Amino acid sequence: MKVLDMEGSAAVCGGSDSPKQTQKLKFNAESSLGSKTMLSFGAVGGVKRSGNMFFSAFDQEEFGDEYLDEYLNQQEKKRRLTVDQIQFLERSFEEDNRLEPDRKTQLANELGLQPRQIAVWFQNRRARWKGKQLETDYETLHENYETLKTDYDNLLKENDKLKAEVLRLKQNNLGGDAKKANLQSYYSKGLPLEANARSISEDEESKVSTFKNEEQNSAKSEVTNLDSPMLSDGVHSPLLESGVTSRVVDPNNSDSLQNGEDNLHEELLQPDRVFPMIDDAHCHQLLSSLYYGFPVEDHAFNFWSH
DNA sequence: TTGTGTTTTATTGCCTCC
DNA sequence: GGAGGCAATAAAACACAA
Numbered sequence: 074m075k076v077l078d079m080e081g082s083a084a085v086c087g088g089s090d091s092p093k094q095t096q097k098l099k100f101n102a103e104s105s106l107g108s109k110t111m112l113s114f115g116a117v118g119g120v121k122r123s124g125n126m127f128f129s130a131f132d133q134e135e136f137g138d139e140y141l142d143e144y145l146n147q148q149e150k151k152r153r154l155t156v157d158q159i160q161f162l163e164r165s166f167e168e169d170n171r172l173e174p175d176r177k178t179q180l181a182n183e184l185g186l187q188p189r190q191i192a193v194w195f196q197n198r199r200a201r202w203k204g205k206q207l208e209t210d211y212e213t214l215h216e217n218y219e220t221l222k223t224d225y226d227n228l229l230k231e232n233d234k235l236k237a238e239v240l241r242l243k244q245n246n247l248g249g250d251a252k253k254a255n256l257q258s259y260y261s262k263g264l265p266l267e268a269n270a271r272s273i274s275e276d277e278e279s280k281v282s283t284f285k286n287e288e289q290n291s292a293k294s295e296v297t298n299l300d301s302p303m304l305s306d307g308v309h310s311p312l313l314e315s316g317v318t319s320r321v322v323d324p325n326n327s328d329s330l331q332n333g334e335d336n337l338h339e340e341l342l343q344p345d346r347v348f349p350m351i352d353d354a355h356c357h358q359l360l361s362s363l364y365y366g367f368p369v370e371d372h373a374f375n376f377w378s379h
Numbered sequence: 380t381t382g383t384g385t386t387t388t389a390t391t392g393c394c395t396c397c
Numbered sequence: 398g399g400a401g402g403c404a405a406t407a408a409a410a411c412a413c414a415a
Binding site for chain 3: 192
């Protein structure tokens with residue numbers, strides 16, 4: 074059964090009794106011809122529907138009644154909008170993708186379409202826009218995820234490298250007397266390492282330099298702070314306080330690290346420089362702070378204690 | 380020409396808001 | 398309860414390879 078809704082568009086009714094469907098079953102006096110109302114679509118507003126086979130055919134007088142009857146009896150076909158109509162609707166959609174009743178009527182008049190067709194077009198257009206939006210949102214999120222994953226993987230690699238280094242140092246008896254004595258010697262006297270001992274790597278040296286540099290600065294400004302971690306000689310140690318590891322691996326601090334190292338080298342060359350002595354326990358603390366940023370007592374695996 | 384996949388137009392049913 | 402929006406879906410129109 075073919076029926077017309079209030080706006081004149083045809084619909085095939087399956088017998089639904091929903092409120093909306095009930096409304097669509099209301100006929101006016103002119104709608105009893107069904108598809109004939111459709112014929113009036115092209116005349117609304119006087120817009121020529123070029124490219125529309127239906128209307129271009131029936132615009133011509135020479136078509137006889139048999140064609141009209143055939144047309145009126147056939148079920149309505151969908152007709153695509155013209156390029157001009159679509160462009161017009163697209164521009165309107167860009168201005169506002171919502172359709173106020175007045176705007177709908179105006180567009181319908183200008184394009185020679187039924188208001189219902191305008192509403193349907195906007196509805197479908199919003200659906201397409203939403204799908205596209207979901208696509209772009211997904212791509213953005215995916216890119217962010219990939220960036221974060223790369224960062225995370227790099228951190229894992231860095232972490233593995235540090236763990237391997239710790240293991241290697243442990244295997245080389247870093248916690249043993251030779252290494253500790255070596256480090257203590259380096260720290261307290263500023264002497265070069267023994268040739269038969271494993272050389273302190275540049276990285277380790279840099280950490281020691283950072284520590285030394287910060288120690289020097291802190292000693293000047295915070296020597297009265299009794300709550301801060303202290304070395305045995307009473308010199309404040311920001312290294313033990315805040316954890317040097319994060320600063321050491323932070324690329325943003327590379328300049329300060331380099332400066333610290335240069336300062337230490339200059340300082341070590343001073344003939345009258347007096348270095349504090351550290352005992353065995355503080356040597357442990359120093360080593361643990363270099364690699365973990367907190368005292369050795371807090372480590373999950375305290376390999377120096379074995 | 381035809382089969383098939385995609386796009387567009389339109390309908391249906393449900394929901395929310397006033 | 399009516400109006401309008403949305404998701405799901407139908408079906409016609411279209412594109413295109415074989």
